[in-house]
Amino acid sequence: MPDALPDLLGSQGVLFDLDGVLTPTAEVHMRAWKAVFDEVFAAWDIEPPYTDADYYEYVDGKKRYDGVASLMHSRNVEVPWGRVDDAPEEHTVCGIGNRKNAAFAASLRSQGIAPYPGSLALLERLRDAGVPLGVVSSSKNAEEVLAAAGIRSFFRVVVDGVVAERDGLASKPAPDMFAAGAAALGVDPTLGAAVEDATSGAASAAAAGFATVIGVDRGTGADALRAAGATVVVGDLDAFLTASDPANTASDSEETA
Numbered sequence: 001m002p003d004a005l006p007d008l009l010g011s012q013g014v015l016f017d018l019d020g021v022l023t024p025t026a027e028v029h030m031r032a033w034k035a036v037f038d039e040v041f042a043a044w045d046i047e048p049p050y051t052d053a054d055y056y057e058y059v060d061g062k063k064r065y066d067g068v069a070s071l072m073h074s075r076n077v078e079v080p081w082g083r084v085d086d087a088p089e090e091h092t093v094c095g096i097g098n099r100k101n102a103a104f105a106a107s108l109r110s111q112g113i114a115p116y117p118g119s120l121a122l123l124e125r126l127r128d129a130g131v132p133l134g135v136v137s138s139s140k141n142a143e144e145v146l147a148a149a150g151i152r153s154f155f156r157v158v159v160d161g162v163v164a165e166r167d168g169l170a171s172k173p174a175p176d177m178f179a180a181g182a183a184a185l186g187v188d189p190t191l192g193a194a195v196e197d198a199t200s201g202a203a204s205a206a207a208a209g210f211a212t213v214i215g216v217d218r219g220t221g222a223d224a225l226r227a228a229g230a231t232v233v234v235g236d237l238d239a240f241l242t243a244s245d246p247a248n249t250a251s252d253s254e255e256t257a
Helices: 025-044 052-059 064-074 093-111 117-128 142-149 161-167 176-185 199-207 222-228 239-243
Strands: 014-016 133-136 157-159 193-196 212-216 232-234
Touching: 014 176, 025 052, 025 093, 052 064, 064 093, 093 142, 117 133, 117 239, 133 176, 133 199, 142 157, 142 161, 157 161, 157 176, 161 176, 176 199, 193 199, 199 212, 199 222, 212 222, 222 232
Parallel strands: 014 133, 014 193, 133 157, 193 212, 212 232
Antiparallel strands: none
16 A cells, blocks of 8 residues: 655655655756766776766765765775865866766756746745755755755755855765755754755655655666655655645555555
């Protein structure tokens, strides 16, 4: 049987991941990472080749440089960390990460981005109900993406990769970023909700004490999200539009996993 969906309208506050939850930028990230890692692996004769499975296991949801280091460690390749201002051509963790960021930024500016329709509709429903909303994203591009998608005004708080670096917050799956988001939004995690599409993010929210962790399965897999800490998994946030309608009850809603 499908899980009963929680009543987000009654939540003290909701914290959303960005890429893959609110906007389809996860796909842009995936393409940018693949282009960079394919190039690096070929130049350095690294085996086995990079795959989408690597993205979900080692990169997705993590801060950029942590994702590079995690993937390289999976191949037993040691790369110097370098400096955050390393040129994209540098053979360092930061250089590789900066190369990917340049590719992502170029794609975003040339093609633009729009929110998922179901996500936008849910944001409108929650905003109209007065539920405080925030974003917790490992990306340093979060503010740019939110502005490009036209949804920045929905959120009182944005804890992103820039904030994490400034405040020394550990990368997801550590609880730091969601804990910081809850504190900034004034939300008790046991009374709020977190929404994630990555296993590292679901684990982060669960470790931060969120009793409600909603997994959005855009390819990670429902079982993997639940194992990481998701309490309910949906295929799209439009599942909550019926659940949050006063004319309906949670038992009338169906989960898409």
